[in-house]
Amino acid sequence: MAENTVTAVTVEVPSYARAFSGRMGQTIENAVQMALGAFLRLAVRSHDSDPSATLSPALDGAYELGRGEARQGRTMDALLSAYRVGARVAWRELSSTAVAAGLAAETVARFAELVFAFIDELSAASVAGHTDELATTGRVRQRYLDRLAKQLLAGEAVETLKASADEADWHPPETLTAVLVAEAQTRGLAARFGQATLQLSEDLPGVDPSESLAVLLVPDLDGRHRGQLRSALQGRRALVGPARPWALVESSYRRALRARQLQVEEEIVDTEEHLVELVLTADREAVADLRRHALAPLAELRPNTAERLAETLRSWLLHQGQREAVAAELFVHPQTVRYRMTQLRELYGDRLDDPRMILELTVALGVSP
Known part of the structure; x- marks a missing residue:
């Protein structure tokens, strides 16, 4: 028994x-x-x-x-x-x-x-x-652990981190993953991830105190173990950074912070599943400039017409010109797709065959305006 x-x-x-x-x-x-x-x-x-x-x-x-x-x-x-x-x-x-x-x-x-x-x-x-x-x-050790967590998020030198880890009697894992979650939803959460988990809810870099967020630095739940992390977070709104070597977890934290800007509806936002969106929104001004440049031929059209053609062009790029697939995605007749693509070729000319133009259009149409 x-x-x-x-x-x-x-x-x-x-x-x-x-x-x-x-x-x-x-x-x-x-x-x-x-x-x-x-x-x-x-x-x-x-x-x-x-x-x-x-x-x-x-x-x-x-x-x-x-x-x-x-x-x-x-x-x-x-x-x-x-x-x-x-x-x-x-x-x-x-x-x-x-x-x-x-x-x-x-x-x-x-x-x-x-x-x-x-x-x-x-x-x-x-x-x-x-x-x-x-x-x-216990309380003394917790103060040491809190200091270590702050140093990790600040990207302190490895020597400093190792000294603080020794003082806190904290044994570094292979990797740490930063998880941002509402402070009110952290109860009992750290205990589920193992004794090396660090938690901090005060003085978070890049976070306004009024947001009441906490960060958990979760040990060794990368790769095939990442599903366990997502499972433990069910029922909570969480932003999950990538797994990083423990002394480099600042980059995981920064990416989790960046994920707050993504316009996604998932309760648990795993940054590993939104790499394209994170790259495309890294410099929003640059993206806006690229959209203006790449979609300039549509600028003189009526807004509704321009929107339909941009939508068709995006689908055409993603489906590599397969008219039936484009029609199915847009719920229109293949002839409608053919007609719209004829309009786009008149507007863009030979540039629709230029790999550089195709790349610019793919990126420009890959994000919301």
């Missing part, structure tokens, strides 16, 4: 996936076995025995787990989630055994009450340990 519990927690609480590997994983499994043993002893004890003697070792272990979370710079959200998952898995297996043994419904109900009361005791002990640790070294 302890193995099943640890497996379930690893799956359902992503920030523990790596923490449960190696020696730490065995330590956690031992703690789970101790807790289950204490519960079973509690369940079968005689009514006149002292429950505190039975519970004490498990509660002491839970207290130390809470302190450990604080030392790692994490909130209690992940650990409490782990307790809830553990309680569910344990109760599923224990209740199956109880029902199979033919216990009365009243006894099974009392058994359930004991399970969740016990989890509440463990949770309370861990919260107490977490609170006590924060009252001492």
Whole structure:
């Protein structure tokens, strides 16, 4: 049951996936076995025995787990989630055994009450340990972590960053990804991404304090792991920068900031999926000048006519001149496409066969005016 519990927690609480590997994983499994043993002893004890003697070792272990979370710079959200998952898995297996043994419904109900009361005791002990640790070294470390996050966003020298990381007892991951999210939506979020996650909500470079934004610097969720990042952000409005070597995460942050200018409706804006838009909007004045230059032949037409021809030209470029595909996209007859393209060739002449002109038109029509 302890193995099943640890497996379930690893799956359902992503920030523990790596923490449960190696020696730490065995330590956690031992703690789970101790807790289950204490519960079973509690369940079968005689009514006149002292429950505190039975519970004490498990509660002491839970207290130390809470302190450990604080030392790692994490909130209690992940650990409490782990307790809830553990309680569910344990109760599923224990209740199956109880029902199979033919216990009365009243006894099974009392058994359930004991399970969740016990989890509440463990949770309370861990919260107490977490609170006590924060009252001492935890708060000091958090100040060091906040300073490190500010230095990373400011693009400080690697030597400075390494010194601050050592002082904060923070072990640099391979990569960091900047995530911008409303400060009100950050509760419990950092805990889901692992102990190396940094979070900052004050003095963000390039952000007005009135916007109430926070940035999370998320470790090692690049490449095939990026889907986990998006999954954890569901239900939140977030801007996600690219993964960068940890000391260069400033560039990820700057790109996430730039993504605020994109006119997209997605709840989670992943900059890796909007590279074209980011490039084309990097210099909006230059884009406006390019549009005026490339679309100059349409300038003398009536606005509605110019808009229809520009729309047709854009589709013609994207579909590489395939008339039927253009007609399908624009919901018009292929003859209408032919007629419009005849007009455009009269306006542009041989320039529609010039690769440079094609490039300029493709870029110019690739962004909204």
